Amino acid sequence: MALAKLKQDTTAARLADVTLPTGAAWANAARADALARVRAMGLPTRRDEYWKFTDPTSLTAVDAPAAALFDTDEAPLFDAVDRVKIVFVDGILDAAASDDLTVEGVVIERLADVMAADIHWARDIYGVLETCGQKPVERALAALNTAMATDGVVIHATAKAAKPINLIYLHSDPASDVVLHNLVKVDAGAEVTLLETGPAAARFSKCLEVDVAEGGAFHHVRVQGRDHERRAVTHCFARISAQSTFKSFTLTFNGVLTRNECVIDIVGDDATAHVAGACVGDGHDFHHDDTVFVTHDALRGESRQVFKKVLRNGAVGVFQGKILVKQGAQKTDGYQISQSLLLDDDSQFLAKPELEIYADDVACSHGSTTGAIDETALYYLRSRGVPADQARNLLTLAFLAESLEEIADPALANDLRDRLESWLARHR
Amino acid sequence: MLEIKGLKVKLEEEDKEILKGVDLNIAPGMVHAIMGPNGSGKSTLSYVLSGRDGYVVTDGSATLDGVDLLSMAPEERAAAGLFLAFQYPVEIPGVGNMTFLRTAVNAQRKARGQDELSAGDFLKVVREKAKSLKIDAEMLKRPVNVGFSGGEKKRNEILQMAMLEPKMCILDETDSGLDVDAMKLVAEGVNALRSEGRSFLVITHYQRLLDHIKPDVVHIMADGRIIKTGGPELALEVENNGYADILTEVA
Numbered sequence: 001m002a003l004a005k006l007k008q009d010t011t012a013a014r015l016a017d018v019t020l021p022t023g024a025a026w027a028n029a030a031r032a033d034a035l036a037r038v039r040a041m042g043l044p045t046r047r048d049e050y051w052k053f054t055d056p057t058s059l060t061a062v063d064a065p066a067a068a069l070f071d072t073d074e075a076p077l078f079d080a081v082d083r084v085k086i087v088f089v090d091g092i093l094d095a096a097a098s099d100d101l102t103v104e105g106v107v108i109e110r111l112a113d114v115m116a117a118d119i120h121w122a123r124d125i126y127g128v129l130e131t132c133g134q135k136p137v138e139r140a141l142a143a144l145n146t147a148m149a150t151d152g153v154v155i156h157a158t159a160k161a162a163k164p165i166n167l168i169y170l171h172s173d174p175a176s177d178v179v180l181h182n183l184v185k186v187d188a189g190a191e192v193t194l195l196e197t198g199p200a201a202a203r204f205s206k207c208l209e210v211d212v213a214e215g216g217a218f219h220h221v222r223v224q225g226r227d228h229e230r231r232a233v234t235h236c237f238a239r240i241s242a243q244s245t246f247k248s249f250t251l252t253f254n255g256v257l258t259r260n261e262c263v264i265d266i267v268g269d270d271a272t273a274h275v276a277g278a279c280v281g282d283g284h285d286f287h288h289d290d291t292v293f294v295t296h297d298a299l300r301g302e303s304r305q306v307f308k309k310v311l312r313n314g315a316v317g318v319f320q321g322k323i324l325v326k327q328g329a330q331k332t333d334g335y336q337i338s339q340s341l342l343l344d345d346d347s348q349f350l351a352k353p354e355l356e357i358y359a360d361d362v363a364c365s366h367g368s369t370t371g372a373i374d375e376t377a378l379y380y381l382r383s384r385g386v387p388a389d390q391a392r393n394l395l396t397l398a399f400l401a402e403s404l405e406e407i408a409d410p411a412l413a414n415d416l417r418d419r420l421e422s423w424l425a426r427h428r
Numbered sequence: 429m430l431e432i433k434g435l436k437v438k439l440e441e442e443d444k445e446i447l448k449g450v451d452l453n454i455a456p457g458m459v460h461a462i463m464g465p466n467g468s469g470k471s472t473l474s475y476v477l478s479g480r481d482g483y484v485v486t487d488g489s490a491t492l493d494g495v496d497l498l499s500m501a502p503e504e505r506a507a508a509g510l511f512l513a514f515q516y517p518v519e520i521p522g523v524g525n526m527t528f529l530r531t532a533v534n535a536q537r538k539a540r541g542q543d544e545l546s547a548g549d550f551l552k553v554v555r556e557k558a559k560s561l562k563i564d565a566e567m568l569k570r571p572v573n574v575g576f577s578g579g580e581k582k583r584n585e586i587l588q589m590a591m592l593e594p595k596m597c598i599l600d601e602t603d604s605g606l607d608v609d610a611m612k613l614v615a616e617g618v619n620a621l622r623s624e625g626r627s628f629l630v631i632t633h634y635q636r637l638l639d640h641i642k643p644d645v646v647h648i649m650a651d652g653r654i655i656k657t658g659g660p661e662l663a664l665e666v667e668n669n670g671y672a673d674i675l676t677e678v679a
Contacts, residue, residue, distance in 0.1 A: 387539075
């Protein structure tokens with residue numbers, strides 16, 4: 001079927017100057033395949049159903065709109081956490097600023113090196129999980145990432161990692177247009193925690209492919225930086241085997257446009273997949289979109305989607321979440337909740353929760369709510385002497401609490417709670 | 429302590445007068461009770477004094493130690509020493525009871541120019557006071573009032589009162605939803621707080637709470653006014669004969 005004219009033009013313009021990086025034969029093939037898929041699918045336009053609530057124009061434009069750098073005197077996140085820091089400046093790994101990559105339990109490599117190696121396990125994952133995640137909904141921006149990415153990290157957890165790995169994405173050029181692609185392979189029974197922090201770029205395209213083997217565990221905590229004008233489109237494709245655990249949490253502050261897609265395939269029995277997010281947005285140019293697709297294709301899988309958004313001064317929040325339970329995926333336990341707290345009448349929350357179930361013995365529930373601060377609770381707090389602003393912040397944090405509880409490590413969760421508190425204190 | 433003069437209040441959203449001229453004067457250390465039939469304006473009086481939205485004062489005044497209460501925000505009234513034990517304590521999911529108590533205590537201390545209590549000092553005090561109200565560590569950890577039984581909620585109100593040490597305490601139907609044992613426990617908590625410098629206004633439908641919290645003065649409220657004032661015997665009269673006699677007598 002021919003692509004619509006707008007889609008055709010958008011795609012042709014974007015791809016006109018794209019030349020594929022070269023590396024090992026398998027890498028070249030993966031990139032060429034990805035590019036061919038982008039051409040066939042066409043890049044998203046605002047006429048696409050999947051982009052109904054979020055305009056992708058600035059993400060598909062040839063040039064990235066510039067984003068002013070944001071000065072902050074806040075201490076770096078997770079400063080007190082013993083972790084391996086890997087620093088990217090405008091999408092280029094800065095080895096001098098990064099820690100030594102030797103950590104017990106994991107092998108960390110640079111994507112650029114891996115893509116040049118003739119033999120590497122990465123060939124079984126790079127672009128492979130992404131390709132699987134293109135059905136039933138096309139995600140052309142992820143394929144474009146696979147085609148273009150040159151840098152990123154490749155993590156192989158062979159045992160329980162001694163410490164978390166923190167990817168720190170610094171933004172130093174106001175016009176930076178960055179593409180990063182990370183791979184994580186968790187062996188049977190192994191465990192690793194990946195932290196991602198920082199704004200990264202004026203325009204950031206990031207793809208993460210995660211393969212968790214039997215009984216493995218992958219923990220992911222991400223904070224999307226505070227640069228007001230930055231744009232980001234991120235994808236996470238995860239394949240979860242039997243008895244394994246996948247947990248991902250994202251906290252988003254500011255930014256003009258953020259689209260976070262998370263696609264999880266539960267392919268082994270008794271596996272657990274939780275994906276959660278909290279975002280706080282202030283101002284009519286804030287637009288945040290969480291798009292999640294969880295597929296249950298095994299017995300007794302448990303999945304949770306917990307998304308909370310605090311929106312004010314005309315900010316817009318979007319949630320598109322789906323649980324697909326395939327035939328035979330009996331005893332699936334799927335849960336999905338998306339909620340927004342609108343602090344004024346100008347802000348907007350758009351939600352599209354979906355369940356599609358082909359098994360007859362499952363428990364799936366979903367809910368979505370939009371509301372204001374509970375006036376009765378506010379009065380109760382104030383009657384106990386808590387000033388109105390402080391009471392409002394307390395209730396706002398309480399609203400976000402359920403999503404933060406999805407973070408397994410309490411020290412990480414506390415760090416994020418503190419950040420939220422100071423953000424709220426600044427935005428009154 | 430608390431002085432209310434000719435207080436008239438109507439609802440904000442409809443032109444309905446609820447309080448039609450209330451006069452009340454409570455001296456330091458005294459316990460006053462207000463009784464009255466449903467819809468007489470008892471709860472409205474407690475809400476208006478504590479600063480709840482939705483009411484408009486059309487006339488009269490209310491002062492606490494000579495300071496105008498009605499012009500203050502709810503949190504300022506609390507810092508000035510006013511406390512309302514709610515008839516229906518509010519559930520606040522996501523806010524731990526302990527966090528709530530400490531935030532409240534420290535906010536009031538700050539408003540009064542005192543240093544905030546350290547986490548350790550606070551914990552010590554709260555544990556001691558919680559113990560006498562039979563509030564266990566689990567209840568302190570749980571979100572405010574969420575999943576609490578009726579009795580637990582009311583005990584939690586009294587714990588807040590004990591922690592905040594107000595000088596003017598208003599108890600709005602604290603006995604509602606309580607069994608006899610729970611009522612005794614709550615009453616003991618209240619009695620433990622009675623002191624020369626602290627006054628109470630106990631709002632109730634029934635005399636039985638007043639068996640446990642002995643009032644100095646009893647008022648009968650009907651149709652937005654205090655229609656009769658007397659000693660504890662007035663409560664017994666209501667218990668035995670209902671409100672009908674008094675209403676007729678006054679009319």
